[in-house]
Structure formats: structure tokens, C-alpha cells
Amino acid sequence: MKLFYSPNACSMAIHIILEEIGKPYELALVNFAEAAQYKPEYLAVNPKSKVPALMRDDGTVLTELPAIAWYLAKTNPQASLLPNDxxxxxxxxxxxxxxxxxxxxxxxxxxxxxxxxxxxxxxxxxxxxxxxxxxxxxxxxxxxxxxxxxxxxxxxxxxxxxxxxxxxxxxxxxxxxxxxxxxxxxxxxxxxxxxxxxxxxxxxx
Ligand SMILES: N[C@@H](CCC(=O)N[C@@H](CS)C(=O)NCC(=O)O)C(=O)O
CATH class of the missing domain: 1.20.1050.10 (Glutathione S-transferase Yfyf (Class Pi); Chain A, domain 2)
Known part of the structure; x- marks a missing residue:
């Protein structure tokens, strides 16, 4: 899994969740100072030009913080990050x-x-x-x-x-x-x- 993030952006929420889960993952810096979020390389990942974006191991990308957080919690129940009701x-x-x-x-x-x-x-x-x-x-x-x-x-x-x-x-x-x-x-x-x-x-x- 790869998290597209920018330091001190809201992507830190997903960064914390990945650290709590404790499985190996990659970080990919989206450099806002260079407007990298608007460049073709990142638009191919997330045409919304936003972080966080999570690339799963099959290459598909999930965006929007609440959706990514929910997905990670549901697919990693051992981390107990979401009550089960x-x-x-x-x-x-x-x-x-x-x-x-x-x-x-x-x-x-x-x-x-x-x-x-x-x-x-x-x-x-x-x-x-x-x-x-x-x-x-x-x-x-x-x-x-x-x-x-x-x-x-x-x-x-x-x-x-x-x-x-x-x-x-x-x-x-x-x-x-x-x-x-x-x-x-x-x-x-x-x-x-x-x-x-x-x-x-x-x-x-
Ligand atoms: N609705 C999105 C919002 C994400 C968002 O606004 N991210 C900001 C960083 S905190 C961003 O990528 N901004 C880049 C830009 O707007 O150019 C989510 O929940 O993930």
C-alpha cells in the first residue's frame, strides 16, 4: 500500500492509521511547494489534486479521508480501530x-x-x-x-x-x-x- 501525503496536511490522519495498523506501507510525497498536486503524474493518481490518496496493492486508488479511514479499519480488524457495531x-x-x-x-x-x-x-x-x-x-x-x-x-x-x-x-x-x-x-x-x-x-x- 502507498499513501500519497503532504507534511502537515490532513493526510496525517491516514498516516497515523497506517502507523497504528503496523503493516509495511510506502509513503509518496506530494510536494505542495512545487504544486505537484496539479502535475500530470499526480493527476493520474488523483484527478481531484488532493491528499490523502491511498494506492492499494492491486493499483486501485481510494480518496477522501473518511472513506480511506473506514476502509483501513474494516480491512484490519486486528488493529481495533473501529467498534464492531x-x-x-x-x-x-x-x-x-x-x-x-x-x-x-x-x-x-x-x-x-x-x-x-x-x-x-x-x-x-x-x-x-x-x-x-x-x-x-x-x-x-x-x-x-x-x-x-x-x-x-x-x-x-x-x-x-x-x-x-x-x-x-x-x-x-x-x-x-x-x-x-x-x-x-x-x-x-x-x-x-x-x-x-x-x-x-x-x-x-
Ligand atoms: N475532501 C478531501 C479533502 C482533502 C484536502 O482538502 N486535502 C488538502 C490538504 S489538507 C489538499 O490536498 N490540498 C491541495 C490543494 O487543494 O491544492 C478529503 O477528505 O480527503
Whole structure:
């Protein structure tokens, strides 16, 4: 299996899952600094120009973070990354969808890719503010799901692998303060060996 990734991108969620599973896999860097995601070599892998993309051993490619996460968890039940009942699976997918489609796409993307949301540089501060408010709202929605548990569903799951980059970016990229409960959650995830290996591999800390 080969993961197409970019350091400090949302592909880190899948990178963590692969580390948790512990089977051999390859990493393929998609260098955003060189706009590699728009070049023919990568378009042949993922015409959507996005990471993550997972190439399976038969050469087929799976895209979209929640779908890849679910696929890896289901095909590696020994890793116990997805509870084995339909209600929990639906809740995990509900969480991953909210993180990626709303908090990431509607929130963080406004903060990190501001110019794509307005033709007017004068409007950019307002776009950033709207993005920050969406992220803060997302964290307010997700914090009570965590409650006083160690992980979102109680047991560690792909939902936590997905939530990692949402809280990590708040802390490390967007300067959005975390509540004590979310800071403790981030610290708990940072202490996991699989997360530490992913960070080291991507040159992060
Ligand atoms: N809906 C996609 C979103 C993936 C996404 O937006 N990835 C970003 C990195 S965090 C990306 O590849 N951006 C490259 C670009 O837009 O040029 C998913 O869930 O996988």
C-alpha cells in the first residue's frame, strides 16, 4: 500500500492509521511547494489534486479521508480501530464527516487559503475571522462528544486519528486556544507512539 501525503496536511490522519495498523506501507510525497498536486503524474493518481490518496496493492486508488479511514479499519480488524457495531460505525463516520467537510473545509481552509475565498484582498481579514469562528464552533461541538472520556467513542478509533489534525492545527498552525479538556486530549494523542512516529516522519513536533 502507498499513501500519497503532504507534511502537515490532513493526510496525517491516514498516516497515523497506517502507523497504528503496523503493516509495511510506502509513503509518496506530494510536494505542495512545487504544486505537484496539479502535475500530470499526480493527476493520474488523483484527478481531484488532493491528499490523502491511498494506492492499494492491486493499483486501485481510494480518496477522501473518511472513506480511506473506514476502509483501513474494516480491512484490519486486528488493529481495533473501529467498534464492531453499526451504531458506533455510524457515529464514527458522522464525526469524520463533520471534521473534514465542515471544520476543515469551511473553517481551516478559510484561514490557510484565504485568497481563494474572495477576489478582494481587503476582505481577507473577514474571511479569516469567519474561518476561525467555524473552527471554534466545531471544537465546541466536538468537545462534549469527548466528555470526560479518553477518546471520542471511549475506545480509541479512527475518529481520534481524524480529530488529531483538527486539534493539532488549532494549537500549532492557527493559534486557536484549546480548552483544558481538548489540550489534555491532544497531549494524550501526542503520547501515542504511532502519532509520534507520524510526526517524526513528517518533520513535525
Ligand atoms: N475532501 C478531501 C479533502 C482533502 C484536502 O482538502 N486535502 C488538502 C490538504 S489538507 C489538499 O490536498 N490540498 C491541495 C490543494 O487543494 O491544492 C478529503 O477528505 O480527503
Amino acid at each position: 453499526i451504531e458506533s460505525e455510524a457515529r464514527v463516520l458522522e464525526l469524520l464527516e463533520y471534521m473534514t467537510a465542515t471544520v476543515h473545509m469551511r473553517g481551516y481552509t478559510r484561514i490557510f487559503r484565504t485568497a481563494t475565498f474572495t477576489p478582494s484582498p481587503a476582505d481577507e481579514p473577514k474571511v479569516v475571522e469567519a474561518g476561525r469562528n467555524m473552527v471554534i464552533h466545531g471544537l465546541q461541538i466536538l468537545e462534549p462528544v469527548l466528555g470526560d472520556k479518553d477518546y471520542l467513542l471511549g475506545q480509541y478509533s479512527i475518529a481520534d486519528c481524524g480529530f488529531f489534525y483538527i486539534v493539532y492545527w488549532a494549537s500549532r498552525r492557527a493559534n486557536i486556544p484549546l480548552s483544558p479538556a481538548l489540550q489534555a486530549y491532544l497531549d494524550r494523542l501526542l503520547a501515542r507512539p504511532a502519532v509520534a512516529r507520524m510526526l517524526a516522519s513528517e518533520g513535525l513536533r
